[in-house]
Amino acid sequence: MLDKNVKELLNTQINKEFYSAYLYLMFANYYEDEGLSGFNNWYTVQAQEERDHAMLMLRYLQMNGESIVLEAIDKPAAELKCHMDPLQEAYKHEQYVTGLINNIYSAAYDVRDFRTMQFLDWFVKEQVEEEDNASNLIKKMEMFGTDAKGLYMLDQELAGRVYAAPSLVL
16 A cells, blocks of 8 residues: 555646646647648657556556546646747646656655655656757757748658657556
8 A cells, every 4th residue: 555645646647647648639739730740740649658657657556556536637728829839838847747756756755655766766767858858849949940941850850759658667
């Protein structure tokens, strides 16, 4: 049995990860509507990753004999007015998620739940990658996004992203 607070935080995070998937699907749809199918691909893959993060946490709770409570997933509220908006929103969102993961880790640390801390180590590392990816997309858009040819090449680059299932083994 997990500590009640740790369990609740993990359960809440499951729902937050599903929200992240919704958010990234909204970004994917925005870019598809703008004719940027490479950006659409990048965020569609990102949505798959977020769903997988939720499923990993769900499975972890199940393996620890805990029940899961799935809540309603909020509609993403971001207003997207230009090509940079989703990128900036994604970066802010990843920083927010990093804070959530850190809070769960801190709660596990407080009750000496080393198993959960070890489980969360993967997510801590993953958030470094997530923030770096989001930051790099903003930098690339700043460099190339105002030039039609540069935007086309960036879109082509993002079209090459392929989904890879997480390597975390439970």
